[in-house]
Amino acid sequence: DADVTQTPRNRITKTGKRIMLECSQTKGHDRMYWYRQDPGLGLRLIYYSFDVKDINKGEISDGYSVSRQAQAKFSLSLESAIPNQTALYFCATSARPRSTRTDTQYFGPGTRLTVL
Amino acid sequence: DQQVKQNSPSLSVQEGRISILNCDYTNSMFDYFLWYKKYPAEGPTFLISISSIKDKNEDGRFTVFLNKSAKHLSLHIVPSQPGDSAVYFCAATNTNAGKSTFGDGTTLTVKP
Numbered sequence: 001d002a003d004v005t006q007t008p009r010n011r012i013t014k015t016g017k018r019i020m021l022e023c024s025q026t027k028g029h030d031r032m033y034w035y036r037q038d039p040g041l042g043l044r045l046i047y048y049s050f051d052v053k054d055i056n057k058g059e060i061s062d063g064y065s066v067s068r069q070a071q072a073k074f075s076l077s078l079e080s081a082i083p084n085q086t087a088l089y090f091c092a093t094s095a096r097p098r099s100t101r102t103d104t105q106y107f108g109p110g111t112r113l114t115v116l
Numbered sequence: 117d118q119q120v121k122q123n124s125p126s127l128s129v130q131e132g133r134i135s136i137l138n139c140d141y142t143n144s145m146f147d148y149f150l151w152y153k154k155y156p157a158e159g160p161t162f163l164i165s166i167s168s169i170k171d172k173n174e175d176g177r178f179t180v181f182l183n184k185s186a187k188h189l190s191l192h193i194v195p196s197q198p199g200d201s202a203v204y205f206c207a208a209t210n211t212n213a214g215k216s217t218f219g220d221g222t223t224l225t226v227k228p
Contacts, residue, residue: 033215042221043218044218045215048215050214092159103148103214103216105162106162107159108159109159110159
């Protein structure tokens with residue numbers, strides 16, 4: 001079973017609709033992240049959360065909101081989808097660094113979102 | 117301004133030869149660097165990392181080199197195999213900030 005799951009895997013929607021992408025993890029990690037990837041580009045950080053009560057904006061948070069419902073769940077919402085939000089969305093998790101450094105992130109399989 | 121750059125969008129090598137993927141960064145606050153590998157229809161997976169206190173880290177066929185003065189790192193794959201064909205992302209982390217900045221990726225094709 002996958003450690004980081006994302007639902008849905010694919011979604012086609014229309015401009016102006018509200019969309020929620022969900023992420024769940026069984027790794028027991030404190031930290032969770034949402035990224036988007038556009039063709040030919042890298043991963044850009046939308047929002048991140050270091051624990052349930054901590055939410056932070058990333059470099060491209062405009063037009064998005066998030067909810068950290070539990071340690072294992074982190075949802076991304078598009079309140080009113082627009083075509084330039086068509087992209088591949090990835091959720092990731094990482095452990096809180098302790099005595100040994102670990103900044104490794106573990107990614108879900110991605111959600112392909114198309115906004116018409 | 118892009119803080120992490122992978123200037124080669126693609127690289128093609130013959131099976132058995134060395135693949136060298138490059139990455140440059142501009143932020144001197146980055147202190148930990150990672151390489152991720154991504155196959156189509158999958159999320160990126162961690163490959164290898166290096167701390168800023170080191171200049172080399174090796175794991176099997178994969179070696180990452182860090183040149184702090186040049187703000188440059190590279191990933192060497194020897195020997196390259198067709199299964200290595202994927203997109204490779206370089207990522208740089210400021211440990212205090214707790215988040216990574218990614219390059220745009222290099223698509224590696226290893227020809228049999």
